Amino acid sequence: MFRKIGRAAAMAALLTLALSGCAGGTSDPAAPPSDPGDGYGMTAEGAQLMVADHELGEIVVDAEGMTVYMFDSDTQGAGESTCEGQCATNWPAVTTDGDPVAGDGVTGELGTITGVDGATQVTLNGWPLYYFAGDSAAGDVAGQGVNDVWWVLSPAGERMAQ
Template sequence: MKTRHTLKTVAAPLLLLTLSACGAGDGGNGGYGAPPATGDGDSGDAPGLRTADTELGTIVVDDDGMVLYQFDSDERGSGTSTCEGQCAQNWPAVPGEETPDADGISGDVDTITGVDGRPQLTLNGWPLYYYAGDQEPGDLSGQGVGDAWWVLTPEGEPVRG
């Protein structure tokens, strides 16, 4: 039993360090991880958007409470995502096959064609992503990764810092 506890104590920080390697300098392609289990997001259906009050203020999450992010390497309003390859595995696109409910969201919600050829939700022109390191609703472990990944306000503005 003691060995299992010690292994968890060592493994958790190493996993976080590995997942955090995805940053702006390498196009977000460093690190490893699987997409989070996000209910509707796994089936390709567009999740609804809502707000959540956090230590960072009021931010955008999906219906399950999973935090959504934008990537500084993307150009707002360009209609394209720059996150592909390993980056897309660590930062899965938020599917956008239908217009979602957007409770409390005042920014423009739309879709683009993601790097996989499927629709991806956008907020105020920013493609939206999940972070594989977020395991539970409300987890904010993707905030500030590589000084390039940020949560969004309901208006669709990145919360930097």
């Protein structure tokens, strides 16, 4: 019986490591909830960002209600992402085929950069934006505060630390 409990605890620890992202750099990949390149969160014009009410306050989400995040290792306004390799697997970039569109309430400046994979990545207030592979439904914020480097954003594009 203790062997089964030990195995379950080990599996839970491995799952936690797989979803934790870039801080360790050696975690197993976690599949994103949707392929960001398949039009996920996009309108005909491009990626759309909106405001959602959450217990954290007003946060920025895409058109499907999926939370978007910023990464402390990025430099605001630098025009580049630092999330690549395993990090990009766990934290897929918010991409667009057109100009990003701000929905009601989004007051931060929208822009784009060329992401690490060559796709057009959306920025808010100079921060490259990402999804979290551990979020599976609209309104999930499982990525908030992961490794004290991943944060949801306010409608003005400001980091919302815990």
